[in-house]
Amino acid sequence: MASLFGALDASANTLNAYTQALNVVQNDVGNASTQGYAAQSAIFTPLPFDNFAGQGGGVTYSGSQSLRNEPSERNLQAQNSELGSANALVTSLSNLQTSFDVTGSTGLSAALPAFFTSFAALSQNPSDEVARQQVISASQDVASAFQSTAQAVSDASNSATQQIQSTVSDINNLASQISQLNQQQMNSPSPDPNTDASIHADLQNLSLLTNMTYSVAPNGSVNVLIGGQTPLVSGATAYAISAGSAPVSATAPQPGGVPSEIIQDSNGTDITSQITGGSLAGTLQFRNQTVPGLIGDTQQTGSLNQLAQGFADRVNTLLTGGQISSGPPAVAGQALFQYSSQNPGTIAQTLSVTGITGDQIATIDPGPPSTANGIAEQISNLSTSSAPSDQINGLTFPGDYGQIAAGVGQQLSNATTTQTQQSQAVAQAQNMLSQVSGVSLDTEAVQLTDFQNAYEATSKMVTILNDLTETTINLIPS
Structure with a gap:
């Protein structure tokens, strides 16, 4: 009788183990698309088998192990x-x-x-x-x-x-x-x-x-x-x-x-x-x-402020060095641009045209020799001039x-x-992480089938052991 009860107890433990394993598979499948989820593997621990001591063997569920690969x-x-x-x-x-x-x-x-x-x-x-x-x-x-x-x-x-x-x-x-x-x-x-x-x-x-x-x-x-x-x-x-x-x-x-x-x-x-x-x-x-x-x-x-300052200063230098009229008396040219010099970081943002009018633009280069269009021509040539004074950072x-x-x-x-x-x-x-840690529905399907088959086989064993136990009990004289 002791061996029958031991076998029945071992089979019950095994049934519980497979039930827990099926829950692990179910959880894996349910979280197959969950970000950060790693597949789990059910852990089974074998139980000792000793027929004379009433230990029927089998396995017990000892939790699950994550397949997460931290290096990946x-x-x-x-x-x-x-x-x-x-x-x-x-x-x-x-x-x-x-x-x-x-x-x-x-x-x-x-x-x-x-x-x-x-x-x-x-x-x-x-x-x-x-x-x-x-x-x-x-x-x-x-x-x-x-x-x-x-x-x-x-x-x-x-x-x-x-x-x-x-x-x-x-x-x-x-x-x-x-x-x-x-x-x-x-x-x-x-x-x-x-x-x-x-x-x-x-x-x-x-x-x-x-x-x-x-x-x-x-x-x-x-x-x-x-x-x-x-x-x-x-x-x-x-x-x-x-x-x-x-x-x-x-x-x-x-x-x-x-x-x-x-x-x-x-x-x-x-x-x-x-x-x-x-x-x-x-x-x-x-x-x-x-x-x-x-x-x-x-x-x-x-760089944008440097360009704005270099451009405005050079144009102003040429204009103020020129003349609006050669006179007599000669009328000096006026600056075309202005900007705030208190903060160099705002030069481009504060650059503007002075109150100069069209007739105040100096075009005369006093020379010698004096030319009526000399200043205007020099400013127009700034776009291509190779003179260091007409460039910034070595460029036009x-x-x-x-x-x-x-x-x-x-x-x-x-x-x-x-x-x-x-x-x-x-x-x-x-992709690498998915291969080593992700849930594979194909793998889970195989495990599900294996655990279901094992569960059904163990259930049949429990039924057989239960029938044997009842038969044995009925054979005992009352």
Whole structure:
């Protein structure tokens, strides 16, 4: 009798084990498309068989084991960080590039040539009032083009600053979610696969925002570090980061310029240098490098301001060195452009035409020899002059603008190339992760069939043992 009861008990344990295993398969199938979910494998522990001791053998369910491959997870996160950075750069630079036309149809690429053309026309007929008025109009167009271009860069800078703030908020929200999920894992008797899926989904989303590393504790919780150094999540605690303006030194080259954006940890320590991946890094690069290169910051004037100042100063120098009338008495020329010199970072944005009228434009070069159209001709030739005094950065004024615009285009081209490459790298990493950790419906179908067959066979065994037990009992004399 003892062996019959032992066999019956062992069969019951085995039935329960297969029931739990079927639940694991069901959970896998139900979460096949859940972000961050890793396939689970049922764990069976064999029971001792000793017929004389009443131990009927069989198996018992000992939980499930995750098939998650952490190295593949980390590889995907690394590729995500590179893609996130490229995406942010492409978005910011695409919006900015529209303000740096190189086709000659809009903006400075059209206004500068038109300005020099207007002076060329004036040099042909210095006394023509219509030609003089066209110079004033062309000058206003150039000033307006500088202003609108600088304003577009400034708007892009403000947009990037807002995006940095928004990204930091998203990072902190994810960190808070992970800490709460960590608490659930820490309170669970064993790591829960569904909570684990949520944690890893948040980690993947986080990797698109910033570069980070993480470690997994035995209880299934994770500790997250930004840049491998700064704690973001530790167990059930999240450490919020913040964004703000860098402090400006009184000895900075341009103390009145717009300061860079920085990222600080929960203690207020600057960790910007640790942000090397994710959309936060891409937006920081645009905000702290691309924008200052154009309109300056506390460390530099910016190429657009340098061009605006060099252009305006050279034109004004020629005009004020010329004459409106040779007299007697001779009447000196007047400046055509003006700008605010208090902050070099605003030169392009404040460039405008003075109150000069058409009849106040100096065209006479006093020489010797004196020429009635000498100044107008010199200004018209600025578009092609190779004289160092007529150039900026070794280029003509239109050439310098072309180089500035091409620089923006090249940055966008590089970012787009990286974006394409990283999109492919992410797809490959996702495919690799799916192969080693994802749910295969084909595999689950095979397991489901095997467990069902084993369950049915064990059920038949239980039925047989039950019948034998009843028969044995009935044979015992009452």
